[in-house]
Amino acid sequence: MAGILTNLRSTVIAGFVLALALMIFYVYGQYSASSHIGEALGTTAFWAFIVRWAHVLCGIMWIGLLYYFNFVQIPNMPNIPDEQKPAIGKVIAPAALWWFRWGAMGTIAFGIILAALNGYLVDAYLLGFTDGGASTIIGIGMWLGTIMWFNVWFVIWPNQKIALGIVEAPAEDKPKSARTAMLFSRTNTLLSIPMLFAMVINQNVF
Template structure:
């Protein structure tokens, strides 16, 4: 067990294998002996589930790192001695930002494919104007998520590259870039709360 847990790659592989075993157990429990296992794998409902699962996994990575930046790293940076700050800026932050932006990409990518598969992509982005309001709430959540994704890729990441010295830029540009990245990261933190509300309530209407 230590050999699995001491290596992150092995830990993730083991996690996916356990999930696969649980999936097989679930399918055999849902389908009678007269039905083929392939019937489940060939159903739209199964692939909608797989996409939703991937969407949620990526979303946890994305929003988890967003909250790490805003609840942990940014507030505590002033408390870190100056001689230790390069470890954050040169090692921790770039690695976290890689998973952060690709978590965002995976979240929106799987979410869009899921919405298209379930037939509400256009209706949701039109905020339910074409289906009597049935897709309004999920559409609001999707628009908020899309804005957040745009902020990550086209505002936060470009400014973080300047602030962290990943790209060449005048020294005087770095504080402004860092502040812009922080403000839009805070914007995403703000938007994440109603976005998650819209996503969850859409699955739990009352």
């Protein structure tokens, strides 16, 4: 067991194997004994579930790192001795930003696929104007998520590349870019709260 847990790749693979075992157990409990897996694989609901699972996994990676940046890294940077700060900028931040931006990409991609599979993609992006308001709340959540994704890829990441010295830029541009990235990261933190509310409330009736 220690051999699995001391290697991140092995840990993640083991997690997916356990999830697969749970899926097989669930499918065998839901479908007739004659065609368990084949019957499940033939349903849109099954694939919508798989895509929703991927959507949530990517979302946890994305929002988790967003909150790490805003609740941990940024507030504590002033407390880090100057001689230690390059380790954050050259090692920790670039790695975290890689997972951050691709988590955002995975979340938006799987979210769009999920909405298409469930038949509400256009209605949601039109905020329910075409279905009597049934897709309004999920549409608001999708628009907020789309804005956040745009901020990650077209504002935060380009400015972080300048601030961290990943791309060549005049030295005087770095503080401005760092501030822009921080402000848009804070914007995403703000938007994440109503976005998650819209996503969760859409799954519940009360």
